[in-house]
Amino acid sequence: MGVQLPVMPPVKPMLAKSVKDMPAGGVLYEPKWDGFRCIVFRDGDEVELGSRNERPLTRYFPDIVDAVKVALPERCVVDGEIVIARQGRLDFEALQMRLHPAESRVRKLANETPAEFVAFDLLALGDEDLTSTPFAQRRAMLEKHLTPTDAVHLTPATEDVGTAKQWFADFEGAGLDGVIAKPVDLTYRQDERVMFKIKHERTADCVLAGFRWHKSGPIVGSLLLGLYDETGALRHIGVAASFPMARRKELVDELAPLRDDAGTNHPWYAEKGWGPGGATSRWNAGKDLSFEPLRPELVVEVAYDYMEGSRFRHTAQFRRWRPDRDPKSCTFDQLDRPLTYAIADVLSAG
Numbered sequence: 001m002g003v004q005l006p007v008m009p010p011v012k013p014m015l016a017k018s019v020k021d022m023p024a025g026g027v028l029y030e031p032k033w034d035g036f037r038c039i040v041f042r043d044g045d046e047v048e049l050g051s052r053n054e055r056p057l058t059r060y061f062p063d064i065v066d067a068v069k070v071a072l073p074e075r076c077v078v079d080g081e082i083v084i085a086r087q088g089r090l091d092f093e094a095l096q097m098r099l100h101p102a103e104s105r106v107r108k109l110a111n112e113t114p115a116e117f118v119a120f121d122l123l124a125l126g127d128e129d130l131t132s133t134p135f136a137q138r139r140a141m142l143e144k145h146l147t148p149t150d151a152v153h154l155t156p157a158t159e160d161v162g163t164a165k166q167w168f169a170d171f172e173g174a175g176l177d178g179v180i181a182k183p184v185d186l187t188y189r190q191d192e193r194v195m196f197k198i199k200h201e202r203t204a205d206c207v208l209a210g211f212r213w214h215k216s217g218p219i220v221g222s223l224l225l226g227l228y229d230e231t232g233a234l235r236h237i238g239v240a241a242s243f244p245m246a247r248r249k250e251l252v253d254e255l256a257p258l259r260d261d262a263g264t265n266h267p268w269y270a271e272k273g274w275g276p277g278g279a280t281s282r283w284n285a286g287k288d289l290s291f292e293p294l295r296p297e298l299v300v301e302v303a304y305d306y307m308e309g310s311r312f313r314h315t316a317q318f319r320r321w322r323p324d325r326d327p328k329s330c331t332f333d334q335l336d337r338p339l340t341y342a343i344a345d346v347l348s349a350g
Helices: 064-071 092-097 103-111 135-145 160-174 245-259 267-269 343-347
Strands: 015-020 027-031 036-043 046-051 075-083 115-126 150-156 176-182 193-199 202-214 217-228 235-239 292-304 317-319
Touching: 027 135, 027 160, 036 064, 036 115, 046 064, 064 103, 064 115, 064 150, 115 135, 160 176, 160 343, 202 235, 202 245, 202 267, 202 317, 217 245, 217 292, 235 267, 235 292, 235 317, 245 292
Parallel strands: 015 193, 115 150
Antiparallel strands: 027 176, 036 046, 036 075, 075 115, 176 193, 202 217, 202 292, 217 235, 292 317
């Protein structure tokens, strides 16, 4: 029959906009988790897990379905994040592996890499719709009615900006991506960027290994970036884009000398199996991933937010050319973040 609650699926989660500085006054700060945003709808033994894009996650996380029946109130709607922690750090790649079409595979992974749910907002309790209630009250009710377990947690929160800044610095090595600031009087506004996020910006010196043409014509669309691994192989790590159109045209001529004979011995033809015909995207089988190979002789400094395994999670931002750097010196070592605080430390904070 499905859940019967005062707030019904689908719900579009409330969002945050990026700001440079930590807001102060009238806000509650929380660590910014790196997982799958999930709204849990529980009505007794009936549980539905909704995602940010309104697609159900229920079948992929049977372990979370079981866990929330123990930790959450009998009838409620809770906003939070599904995460997987391995060796003290968040592991987004392990989380992605859970999105598998075969139920047997899902069950196997649920046992091998169990997920956890971090709760941070309460949208409904019993027969009461709380979406028009100020956030400070919703948080207080969540604290009162959630029963933390090994698999379900209440996210730490603080009103002290100094503590929030310390979290921002300390928790990066555990895989958290910054801090969220939520106005205490904020009602729950679906699909609106009314919270604030303060994210880490990191830079890396990468090898320029190729480019893709822009969809609008013969100008550069994105730069393909690589780093050398411990075996000396050049691995694809992501792309840099977001250039003005005029700059895209200039790059065609600037990169032309590196295109000469680049395809003959390009490392990605052998190691990645990528030829001029491109490769298949794991997310979009029809997407054209063909590229123009460049001799790996130029280093580019880019800004990125965080890693997804050995790849940039999002498109990196061009910062500058580094003609002073030897491409062979551009390795994964520069991306290491010391594990000064583990996930268990994050959850026990505040």
